[in-house]
Amino acid sequence: MLRIKRVPTIVSNYQKEEADGSARSVGGCGRNCLRECCMQGAKLPLYAYKRANKVGSEKALAVDEPREAPVAFLDSLLLGEWEDRMARGLFRYDVTACETKVIPGDYGFVAQLNEGRHLKKRPTEFQVDKVLQPFDGNKFNFTKVGQEEVLFQFEASEDSEAYFTPAAPIDVENTPSFVAINVSPIEYGHVLLIPRIFECLPQRIDYESFLLALHMAVEAGSPYFRLGYNSLGAFATINHLHFQAPTKKITITSSGVKISELLKYPVRGLVLEGGNLLQDLAKMVSDCCIFLQDTNIPYNVLIADSGRRIFVLPQCYAEKQALGEVSSEILDTQVNPAVWEISGHIVLKRREDYDGASEENAWRLLAEVSLSEARFAEVKAIIFEAVVSAGVAGGSDMHLQEAELAPKEVDPINSTTASAMVTGNHECMVLQ
C-alpha cells in the first residue's frame, strides 16, 4: 500500500474539533450540525435551478444575455452569504489579505502567498494508490459541519422554473445538495458543493453529481467562477488565464461533444466541450471520470467558462511522492498540486517561494503532476476505447458524425514529463 504524509486542509471548523471533542452548547449534539440530532426544524435557503439543456453559446461573449433568475445566484446569493460568513468570522483567515500576483510569462499563472492555510495541523497519512475508497463515517465528513457553514441548498427545480426560498426545511429524504463555505479559502468566494450530502458518498464522480456541478457553473454564469473536483472550488479573481493553452481537437462524439487534447501546458489532459445537450456533456465527462476511477487512475476535473469547457486531467503526483520520485526541492515547498494549482492558481506557503515565483518554477511543479507523454497516450487510448468509441457505436443518435480531424494546431508536443497524483482529502465528495 502506498502512503504519503500530508497536512490536510481544514475545510470546516468542525474538522479540527474532532480531537478535542469540546462542544458548544446549543440544542441537539451542541454543534448545530447536519445530522439527526440537530436537524429538527432546521431551515436553510434553497435555490432551485431550471434544468438547462444547453450552455450559452460562445457568441454571447460580448453581449451578455440577461438570464432569468429568481435572485442573482452568484453576486447576491453566493457572495452575499459568503460575505456574511466572513463578517461572522467563520473563516480561518481573510483570504483577501493574502498577497496574490500574476506570475509574468506566457500563462499568467497566479501565485498566492497563504501562510495560514496549513498551519497548526499535523501531517496525516493518506493512502494514495487507491482512487476509490469506501466512505468512512468515523472520519470527518460533511454531515459533521455546522449549519452556519452551509450557505444554501441547491437542487433542480421540479417544475421548469427556477425559484428561491429564503428558509426551506431540509428534507433529508429528498437527498438535498448543499453549498458550504470552505473555511480555508484559496480565493474570495471559495465554496464547496456537496452533492446529496446525506448519502455520504465517497469521493468520486458520478453522472448526477457532475451534472449538478455543471448546473452550478451555468447558474453562476460567470467565467470567473470555476468548479474543480478532487479538491475544492474557488472564485478566481482573474478570468481566462490559466488554461489558455491551445488544444488539438481529437474527435466529436455522436452526441456532439468535442474532445480535444490540451497542448503546450505542463499537465496533459483532455478538454471536453459542446454536446447537443448539457446532459450529453455531463454524460461524456462523467463516463471518462468513472472509467478513470475504476481503472484506479487519479485525476482532476475543472469546469471552466460557465460550464462550457471541462478539463479532465489524469495525474499521479502522490504516487510519485510515495515512491520518493519527487525532487526534494519541490517537496520542500509543501505545495499540494490539486485542481487549483493545476489550473494555474498556485498557493504557496513560504514567503521565499512566493517572492521567487516564476513561470519556470510553476511549470516545473505542474510538470511533476502530469502523466508522461507515453503514459498519457496510453490513458487516452483506453479512455477512447472504453468510453468514447463506445459512445459512438452505441449512441442512438441519428446523425452520427464522422470524427472531424481538421486541427488548426500544428505542433505535436514532444517534450515530456512524469507525473503523479493528488488526492485531495478523502472526505465526502467534494465538488466545486
Next chain:
Amino acid sequence: MESQLELIEQSIISRYSNRVYEALDELPGNFTITDPCIYGHPIVFASHGFLEMFGYSKEEVVGRNGKMFQGQGTCRRTVMEIREAIRAERAIQVSLLNYRKDETPFWILFHMSPVFSEEHGRAINFVAVQVPIIRKPLHPKHNHGRHQFCSCEDGFKSRDILLGSCRREVCTKPLVESSHEAAFEAVLDSDRGVEAEQLCEASELEKQKAITSINNILSVLTRYSALRGKSVSERRCHVEGQSLPNSALVTSLGRIEQSFILIDPYLPSMPIVYASEAFLKLTGYDRHEVLGRKHRLLSNSCTDSSTLLQINESIRNAKPCKLRILDQRKDMTSFWNLIHISPVRNASGKVILIISRWNFPIPRREGEPQHILFPIPNFSPSVTYFVEVHMEEGYVNQDGRMLSPEIRQLGTIAAVKVAVRSATMGPCSSG
C-alpha cells in the same frame, strides 16, 4: 439599464462631437477604438483599412473584444503585456500575430494608447493602430522551430528540465494503443501557419508609421472631444484629491447595481473616489458633485454624532460595521439609511497610489465643516478603499424579491471586493 448594444452605439457619440465619425473615416491606416467602460472592453470603432485588412465587416467587429483576432500562434506573453498595459493605462508597442477572418495568420505592429478624460482623469478609450509587418521574419527556421508556438525567447525552455516518468503502466488490456493513436497523430502534420511561428520584428519605418498614425487619431479625438466640452487627453491629468480607480476597476464596479461608494481612507477627509449609479439615483447628486467630497456627504446637523463616530472608528480599525443612520438627499429630504461599511483590500498587499495621494490636498467646499484631523490609520496598507453600501429603509427590491436586504448588501460588498482584487492583480503587483 441601457442594453449593451446601445452603450456600444452611443460610446463614441456621447464623448465626441457629431462629426467625429467623418474625421475618423478620413484618417488613413488600420486602427480601432475601444471603450473600457463597457463590459467586455469592446471595439466601438474600426477603420475601413482595418476591416479590409482583416476581412471582416464592421458589424462583425464592433462590440467584440480585440482578442478575436488572436489565434493559436499568437504569443501569450505579448498578449499578457497588452493586458497589463491596459490595466495600467499606458501605451504599448509590440509585434503581434493576428489572424484574418479566413484564418490566415499575419504579423502586425500593434501600437496602443489610452485616452484620458480631463474631467475625471480616467481612461475612457483606448486607441490601437495595427500596422502590417511586411518584412521577412528575422529568425531562421531552425532557431524558432515549429515546436515553439510562442515567439518569445524563453517561452518554453523550461520544458527541457522536466523529464521524468511515471512508471506504472496502465493495467488494462493494452490492445488499443496504436489504432487510436494513429488516428490522432495522423492529423498533426498540416503545415499551416509555420511561418507564423517565427518572431517578426517591425522596421523602424513601420514603428514610426504607427506612432504618426496614433498621433493623428489622438489629435482628432482631442479636437472633437473639446467641441463637445468634455476634453480628452493622451496624458493622464490629475484631478485634485482623488485617487482614482483605474478604468478596468471602474468598468467592473459599473456592473454592480446597488447603491455604494468607495472611500479613500488615506486622505484626512476620506473622500469619495467612486459612486455607483444607484447611489446617485438614491441621493439625487451628480457624479461630479460627489467625487472628491468627504465620505459622509449625506449626513447633516441632525445626524447622530455617536453614529458618525462609530463609522470613523470602524474605518480607523479596518473593521466592517453595519448601522442605521438618518441621511439627507441633495434636495434636503431625509431618509433612514441602512449602511454597511467594510475595508477592501488590493490583491498585492502593497501600498498603491498612496504616495501621490498626499500631494493633492482636498479643497474645502463651501458649507462643509472643517475636517477633524484624522488619526493615522490602524490598518495594513493593503486596505485600499472602504466601501459603504446604502439601502433606504423599507426599500423593496424587485429583482431580489426573496433575498434579505442584508444579504443583498453583503453581496454588494463582496462584488466590490472581488472587483478591486482582480483589478489590482498585475504581474508582481506593480500597481
